[in-house]
Amino acid sequence: MIGAAGIALACYAVVVKSQAEQLLKDLTALTVGKSTEADAQLFTERHRRLFTSRICESDYCVTGFTVRNRWLSALRLEPLAEFDAEFTVKNGKVTRIHAKLARSMPIFPTFGASAGLVTEHAEYPPQLAGRQGHYAFPTPVGKPYLAIELDSKATAVQREHAFAFSFRCLVKPGRGCNLSCDYLPLAWQDWKLELQDSGFPMSDFNRHYPNNARCTP
Numbered sequence: 001m002i003g004a005a006g007i008a009l010a011c012y013a014v015v016v017k018s019q020a021e022q023l024l025k026d027l028t029a030l031t032v033g034k035s036t037e038a039d040a041q042l043f044t045e046r047h048r049r050l051f052t053s054r055i056c057e058s059d060y061c062v063t064g065f066t067v068r069n070r071w072l073s074a075l076r077l078e079p080l081a082e083f084d085a086e087f088t089v090k091n092g093k094v095t096r097i098h099a100k101l102a103r104s105m106p107i108f109p110t111f112g113a114s115a116g117l118v119t120e121h122a123e124y125p126p127q128l129a130g131r132q133g134h135y136a137f138p139t140p141v142g143k144p145y146l147a148i149e150l151d152s153k154a155t156a157v158q159r160e161h162a163f164a165f166s167f168r169c170l171v172k173p174g175r176g177c178n179l180s181c182d183y184l185p186l187a188w189q190d191w192k193l194e195l196q197d198s199g200f201p202m203s204d205f206n207r208h209y210p211n212n213a214r215c216t217p
Helices: 002-030 035-047 071-072 155-160 184-199 202-208
Strands: 051-054 060-068 080-092 094-103 113-121 145-151
Touching: 002 035, 002 080, 002 094, 035 080, 035 094, 051 145, 113 155, 145 155, 145 184, 155 184, 184 202
Parallel strands: 113 145
Antiparallel strands: 051 060, 060 080, 080 094, 094 113
């Protein structure tokens, strides 16, 4: 009986991970500034079972989808974890895509998860335009997440690194997954290199992330 339950949960984990991988693959197949509202509608039809929200304003709509480790967390085999994907359609074009992988870790007072999140814009909104490069990390050192912002002028390699999520923490039993490199390993390395190049003291970095040696490729 226990063996059968274990097999069932293992199969469930495979399904959850596969759903997240396919959701990410289809999200990144959208090209900001070029993909059309019809492309977005096809995405919605394909992932209708994962649809969670649609919020519209006067000239744009944001549509969201979520994959959760519902049974693994309900049985307390691991903390609640989820992968969220969303896109914005404005004036008939996909102008923004966003993805986030987060795992509940209620030890942080201002952010209740360890996470990786990335947002790609066709063009940066006014509050970001001119303030950062085409591939940027607006993440204060010491936070339990890594946030990435990029626009359509980022290179293909930068885009690949930005969306290179590891879904291990979506279905991993037990503890761990307390560093953002567990979620976005390639982008983490890019961020760390950018900090080094800017003169940020690596001793301070290591103090904030004492276990980051495991993040080395």
